[in-house]
Amino acid sequence: DAKTTQPPSMDCAEGRAANLPCNHSTISGNEYVYWYRQIHSQGPQYIIHGLKNNETNEMASLIITEDRKSSTLILPHATLRDTAVYYCIPFISNFGNEKLTFGTGTRLTIIP
């Protein structure tokens, strides 16, 4: 499994863009980069995933470097409800490798 490195914590002012980095230098060619978040005492929430190209949905944008060794999750206008732990997870579903491997993530705190 590819290993990831994320800063343990970050702060962001409410209304500003939150940029969460992730290093996944050992990601394999067919693994997607998945992002989940977990608000206190809730189950993880799927945010977005990507392979090579940048992706955007109603929750966030995902920027993946050309060499695929790192990515950045962008929350364009952070609100207090975005306070959570964010996990970056390289993953591809293959027989024998169906589990998501969560690291310790980044604890994002949105400051009023």
Next chain:
Amino acid sequence: DTGVSQNPRHKITKRGQNVTFRCDPISEHNRLYWYRQTLGQGPEFLTYFQNEAQLEKSRLLSDRFSAERPKGSFSTLEIQRTEQGDSAMYLCASSLFGRGGLDTQYFGPGTRLTVL
């Protein structure tokens, strides 16, 4: 689509008792996963089912743990002779595999177990 549901949301039990949790996946999702999360850690994989077949079990799943998915819909996770070390959040997720999609896992709210 009502999402993944788990019951109960909280369970307090005494050491040595048996407990059972239930997970209802998203309708038509053929894969169902169980994870465990202890305080301050990320979720850890326990086991998963494709339809009614249990295809993988983690070493974390001791012989006191058993999971079933008898009709390929809901699943139960039973812990026998609970120990204080079993105190954790038990998370269920489901996904749709093999229909041309990416098998993205969607999680339920979890069941928090406290063993006294």
